[in-house]
Amino acid sequence: MTHYPLIAPRPPKLSEHLDALRRVEQSGIYSNNGPEVRGFEADVTERLFGGAGASLAVANATLGLMIAIREAATPRFAPGALALMPALTFAATAQAAEWAGLTPLIADIDPETWSIDPDIEERLLALHGRRIAVVVPYATFGNAIDLDRYAWLQRRYEVGVVIDAASSLGTIDAAGKGFGADAPFATVFSMHATKTFAVAEGGLVHSGDTGLIDRLRAMINFGFQGQRSATLPGLNAKLPEVLAVMARAKLEEIEAVCAGRAAVEAAYRDALGDRFMLQTPLGTRRAIQFMPVLLPEALAGKRAAIVDTLAAEGVGCGQYFSPHLGEQPWFRDTALIEPTPVSDAVAGRMLSLPVTDAMTADDARRIAATLARACDAQAGTAPTAAYPTAPAIASLLVIGGGPAGTALLDAATKRGLLPDLAASGLVMVERDTMLGGGRLGRYGINSDSTAETFLSAIKDNVHPELADLIDHPAARDVARYSGALGVPLTVAGPLIRAMGERLGSLVERHGGTLLTGHEAIEARQTGDGLWNVRLRRLADGAEIEQRARHIAIATGGHQPLDRLAQQQVAGAPLVASAGDRLIQSDEVLGVDGYARIADLLGGKRDPRVVVIGGSTSAIATIALLLKSSPAIPWGPQAITLLHRRALRPFYPTPEAAHEEGFTDFGPDDICPVSGFVYRLAGFRLEARELVLRMMRVDGRTPEPRVRFHRIAGDDAEARGHLAEADLVIAAMGYRPRVLPLSDANGDPIDLAAHHDAAMVDKHCRIVGADGQPIANAFGIGLAAGFVPWGPMGGEKSFVGQANGLWQWQNDVGLMIVDQVLGQSARAVA
Template identity: 55%
Template sequence: MDRLPLIAPRPPRLSDLSDALRAIEDRGIYSNGGPVVRGFEADLRDRVFGGAGDCLAVGNATLGLMLAIRQAAGPRAGRGMFALMPGFTFAATAHAAEWAGLTPLICDVDPGDWSAAEAAEAAAFARYGDRIAVVVPYATFGASIDLDRYAGYARLGTGVVIDAAASLGALDAQGRAFGTGAPFAIVYSMHATKVFATAEGGVVHSGDAALIERLRQMTNFGFAGARSAEGPGINAKLPEVLGTLAAEKLKAFEAVAEHRAMLDRRYREQLGGFASDNGFEFQVQQGRRQAVQCQSILLPRAFAGHRRGIMAALDAQGIGTGCYFSPHLGEQPWFRANAVIEPLPVCDDLSARILSLPITDAMMPADVDRVCAALMEACARLGRDGLEGLERRGTFVHSTLIVGGGPAGTALLTAASKQGRLADLAAGGMAIVERDAVLGRGSIGSYAITSDSTAETFLTAVKDNVHEAVAALEDHVSGQEIALHKGGRIGVPLYRATAFIEATGAQLGRIVIDHGGHVATRSEVVEARREADGIWAARVRNLTTGQERVMRAASIVIATGGYQSRDDIAAEVIAGSPLGALAGNRLVTGDDFLSLGGVDRLRVRTADMRAPRIAIVGGSTSAMAAAALLLKAAPALPLGAGAVTLHHRRPLRPFYHSAEAAWDDGFTDFGPDDVCPGTGFVYRLAGFRLEARELVLRMLSIGGRAPDPRLALRMIPQDEAGTRAAIEQADVVIGALGYRPRALPLFDEQGRRIALMADAPGRPRLVDQHCRVIDAAGRPVPGVYGIGLASGHVPDGKLGGESSFSGKANGLWLWQNDIGQMIVDQVLDSNAARRVA
């Protein structure tokens, strides 16, 4: 049976256009707005857009977007200004905004027509106001959208550019070509995969001919008449050869668009009644005709987690499929690191369930029937063998279930890969369940601080890795950005590290899948119960669809990180009284202050205060990070001498690479028990590093450094009365008192909740010295391990560290190396023993 590809380009054949190509050669004009391109622009304006305004052909639609967005932004293009766009669109939209000098501001979409939601746009305007220089809605999948709404934005002074890449051929409600006569730029694609298929190219249309002329000037380096740039510009011209293809395509274009619309109607007829109360969902159509590049449907929620299996089943029958746009913009590492992303629940839902089916110029209704029959059969088979089958009943046993695929969970994979054992770990049926859309990031990118791990630590995760795809990340653009911070005294800004750790997570996840493992994103493990045979049965919920299933595993690794509870922070006894009683409603958790926007929230709280007083309570890295944020805020906060006080229980210790380095710097407050016997490091575990270290050295006046007069240090045991008074008199109190482990509810064979050490008050441990999760009595829970923030492992023995250290060891390097390897060894040994048994 013939294969039905998802997309089958059918541009005009150059071999049939020899006369037109020879004419180009004879004229000797190949670009720069030659007669072929100019003739095509005029014909398109007259035949498609009814003579309204004008058209401009460009090298491709992305160039058209870049030009149009830059022109619409005008002098507002620059740092801190936004281009508002929906999350459910192609990456080119956001890239074009960045190239035009704007930051993408990504909002949610409407659940019906999948275009930007009016309420989401309104919320963005309410929050960001005139910082939104341009709005760039997407006419989703060749649809028509409400241009009146955007004309309203334009009248209020906001630039508007419509990304209509796939909509050349769409008809609006009045039967006109979508975008006809619009007062702003409408950008269409003529890529080979589009309904208006050429090799490459784009078109910008507007009812404002003067606007098109300004854009035309920008396509030619900003030249106006003389060869002297009078404004922004690039080379975006469409060459004559591609103009020839476009002119030829225009001749038969109407029939192509109508044929594809007929195939779309056939799909809707065939699939519209499937599983009536839980069926396939189609995009709500706006306008008289959609320009259909491929057929986009949403899978029933019960089948969303089985999309890969459905696509494989269709592929086996010679039917090509895709999933545009999954991931959506808010799920892609570059934009997660470089855009501002509003809540995207509808985008998340669409991305999880979207399935793209074939529509091509050569297809006939019988081909659509074949695709629909194959799709329904695949779903019916999954209903019998999948949704009600092995995995849902929990009869398949995964060797290991990693609960959490953030920095700690992926650090475990990194540790395995460094030993060359990741494939072995995955081959046993390892599964990873992560709440986010991707592996790696966790919540690390939501903080406004720098890392306490060096750039070198981040890069050692990939350097010389046995897996080539992982090793190549050292030269990836995100790896190069991390490398800029090598050798520095200040760590990598956490929000700038996310692209790298997500790229690393993506490669590690692929290795796991390629070797028989399983990765479930946008999912969470609700609880796990130990069965009589020692296997753990975990209840896993898909956060997008709400569907639940049981995953059985011989071992579980909890890598869900830590958290701060305001109630716990308030209950902490400081200078003889609960901190909450001393601070009242002036108390802010350290976690909230350190997150993105924390300084701005503090500005709002203290806006009416001429000289605010701020007390930080805690002696951890997060406490020092809070102090650093306050002192380096830009614009500066109105902090006078001693305005910030940091209250800590134990002396603040800086890290040094050797005792000699400490002595040379004038630091002598350490003894033999404070030196790691394995490395010679002074305060290897207890010492502050990077930015926090620099601040500690200043405040302790080490090596002749001058303290910052705005900050005062106060040892609580030495001056409890002073601490109480400072907290009671402070305008804001930041409780930076560490994190609690986020434990997973565990139940025994009788269904009774297992009380864990992590459930105890304060800041308890999750694990013992072998990274085994421990119950309330300190006994290891069989087959359950823990890693990550607040897990509580204290390195000893061959792991090194100073003998005087008694706190929790949190550090990316330890997770990616010694601690991670400890868990990998135990899990693989357990897997081997289980196979022998």
């Protein structure tokens, strides 16, 4: 039986290069960029990169990544700076970023090329802005990814770029050049014994920017430039002369090696392509290290058995990269991880087949046939994709696992009730691949909750898994805003996701069920007092019905377009007044919203904007317009706020208000529990400061680019502002996303939320249009319309809806938990 090892290292034999070794001995130079290293660098630049740019030999590729990442990140290097990279790469990519002082930001991949998804990449660059100090794409399995696009990203976002091309030395791009030639950033290659360019150990950094290579050369020599005095961050990463001898020898044979491996890859593709999913190749030739292939989805659960069968047939097999970065324990605790559904699926089905210098195309065809037989043997017993085991009747089915849904779980932890809630038959339904996602982290504004509020959810939590998050990078990022006017939601979002992931693990450990990647379509009452909830799995559209004693809708809010058609402002229909100049604030507040506004107003010499509304989102919209960059040339009073109700600032005590000369409040405006003035109606943090300025409280100077105008009935002045505006932004709050509910006869239930009323009552119960609560149905979250009462506090004068993460994570969430567990206990009794 012929044996095919996955990897068969074949570096040059030193015994065949005695003359070169004698040359090293005679020179008396064994390291420190000696003649062999310099000769190799010049030769490899000429032969693999067409003489363009310069190359730097390093002791290994990980050290090369470390110095290149650190150098590229320098303009944005600061505590909490991020290195954006794909999930499907080797641990060295993320480790190098961490050793360089950055936090890895791990993102999902494209389903065809298996490189970082370009749309996600650009979304995250817009989302995190200057916090991303460097982008570190991986040239997956030797693929020649589009470096021109990364040069554009480097210019567009003024961000550092370093290409991890560990397996690509010898790859040729689509233009027929060596991969990395002419690129304005560093491309880092490995010369490890297991790579196609096999030496023993070593790496190579190439760039079209010779000045960059000069800086990196100093950095690998302790940061010395010229004299022995550190002027740059540095370490010792120099390649020894003996290894340079081997590298020069390998360079002589690399063309033949790559050509042979390319023939093996072509044979694999011909034999496997009709049955297995293969990576889309990029470039004209890959310096392929092994052949990656995805098992059919139905056989993913049988991968271990297939690997054992291949081994018994003499075929070595690997699983690069499974687990991917986002699944590895160290990075789960130290990195920021985006949802990675494609990486999860690809890593879960990945096999790596042998490609060695000794193999032929016939060998590849024989291995492909062996793989096919192994899969056929397992096909009859392969499990089909099934739903996770869920209770026949859930005690509570929570629809939505974003900030509000996870806040309910966090509230349960505050009284040690999460284990009981989970064990009673809790089912969480979430469209995303993990709990804690939602849209909160995709807004480009600051929170109206403090950093301390976000951290209170985990600090000293009874569950160590949550308490330990206080040292997670996401929590440290939030903590940096302690005492500030809120937290950027792009910073708060990763902490909510990290909490959601751990809360989900706690739910499952204590007997609850997570149905991530699912959506609820509708819920119908049954004759026996239960709910039948129809669920759809997003991956394949499969549907089930889940019965539940209670449901909780935590699906957030939105700004429906039909509301604009009915809106009257200053005595005239808003749509008629604003026409095609009208947009909603939710479009502005997203991370790419300001760029859209800048485009809409581009070319206007004196742009005029009207914002309509008296909510936090209205003030947040104005703050975003004022502080974002590149700045729009706002003139005096260029931004007008039209509002109906008086704008109220929050104060911690009546005395604090009086000290600043603010007296526009009475006894009904003071919370009887906390003593706060306008506890619910008052603007806080960044919005509060703008309101106080515009009201000239305590001698504050109004923002000259803004004016506030309170609408009074048929208001001609307000209509004039609307007529003059280049853009009108409606910031009229949010309405809840309400799941369709029907009664036991299948007839739709008319809800109060359908008529612009609050979705829930004082007990968080969903309310019908008749004002009566719907049995065993709860709501929580943005736009639910809950108003605190009794021991929860709040001023008597408050009108409207109260939305607050702290409330959801405490009294509001516990109100639902207590009702569910109380009824469950009575049912058991």
